[in-house]
Structures are given as C-alpha cells and as structure tokens.
Amino acid sequence: MPRARRAAVPFGDRVGTRVRAQPAAVLSGTDECPQFRGTVHRWSVPFAVAMSVWLVARARGADVKAGMAVYGICIVTMLTVSGVYHLPRLSSALRTALRRADHSTILLAIAGSYTGVIVAGMSGTTRLVLLVGTWAVAAVCIGLRLFWFDCPAYVLGLVYVGAGWSVLLNPGAYLRALDGAEIAMLVSGGMLYLIGALTLGLRWPDPWPRTFGYHEVFHTFVVLAALCHWGGLFLLVTR
Secondary structure, three states: OOOOOOOOOOOOOOOOOOHHHOOHHHHOOOOOOOOOOOHHHHHHHHHHHHHHHHHHHHOOOHHHHHHHHHHHHHHHHHHHHHHHHOOOOOOHHHHHHHHHHHHHHHHHHHHHHHHHHHHHHOOHHHHHHHHHHHHHHHHHHHHHHHHOOOOOHHHHHHHHHHHHOHHHHOHHHHHHHOOHHHHHHHHHHHHHHHHHHHHHHHOOOOOEOOOEOHHHHHHHHHHHHHHHHHHHHHHHHOO
16 A cells, blocks of 8 residues: 655745755645745835834934934844745745744844834933843844744743744833833734744635645734734834
C-alpha cells in the first residue's frame, strides 16, 4: 500500500518553526496557498503612508512630529515587508531572509507604536527612560528573531508578549498621559492584535481556504489593530 503523501504547509503559515526543515517548494511559494495571501497588507501600504503623513502634519512641535514619523515608518515597514514576503514565486534564499524580517518588523511596529504614545504624551525624564526601555526591549526581541529564529515556542511567546507589554515598564505614566478615549483606542488595537495572533496560532477561522484563509483573517486583524492605534495617536496629537 503506497504511503500517503504529507501535505506541505503554504509559506508564511508556520510561526517560529524551522525554515530549513520546510520543502524548497514551500519556501519558493510554488505550493498552493490562498489567492489573497499578503494582499491585505500590500493594499494597506499606500493608506498607511498617507495616514502617517497626515499624522505628522497634524502633530505640533518638532519632537512630536519626529515621534509620529517613527511610528509611521515602523508601521509602513511592517506592512511592506509582509506584503513582499507573501508574494509567490520568490527564491528560497530571498524568502528565508524575508521571513526573518517579517517576524522582526512586527516587533518594530510595536516599538514604533509605543514611541508615538511616549513622545506625544510624555516629557522630561519619563519620556527618555520609557523610550530607552521600549527600544531596548525591542532590540533584544528583534535580535532573537534574527539570530535565533528556531527558538523554542515558549521563548517565542515571551518575545512577543514582552514587547507588547512594555507598558508595564511604567503603567502609571501611560494612565496619566492618556485620556479615556485614547486608552480605549489603544487597548482596542492591542486586543485586535491578540485576536489576530490567536487566529494565526489556531488556524481558525479559515473561511475560504483557496482565496481568503485564516492567514488573511490574521492580516485583517493586524490592519484593524494598526488603524485603532493610529486613531489613538490622532486623538492624542490633536487634543
């Protein structure tokens, strides 16, 4: 009796697994995957650029404008790298490099979002300490994703949870800097990121596997989360 052939997992679906253990066809994007893989992020890039420019334009003061620019660059970088990484027919070497960059720019976007809040809402020593702390955490986490990509799942979890919960460096400072509406927008964004991560981990819901599967649902949650964070920052800089 012939052995059943093991189905290959389409590229971009395994988080924190060994890239070199995947078939070359998977890494080159030749395996079947949903038609809209990466499309949500690619379509979001021009909107993210325009909204970031608008945010910078509405900010008051060179320091706040710089903080909004950092935020915008980090978000646009995350969406762009993800969109390119999920293109089909890339070489195995390029896809491997982009895979590391894709996972790292998620952490870049987290740090950029914190930067926007810190610069726009805080001042003095508190601002400086939280900026240094936030980017130190991000640097460590990005280093782990770049140089220890095959780390155990629990380490991977700690990386993203640690970066996402940088607010615990000084929660009181954030509560003092933000009003109710701003907190609601930022927390909503965080919850949407979490739901998206759970969708990716569970691979559910998977509504239309051939066109718009669970990975596309995950990307949609990422875009909605980024939109909530943009809204929170917009409220903050135009207060």
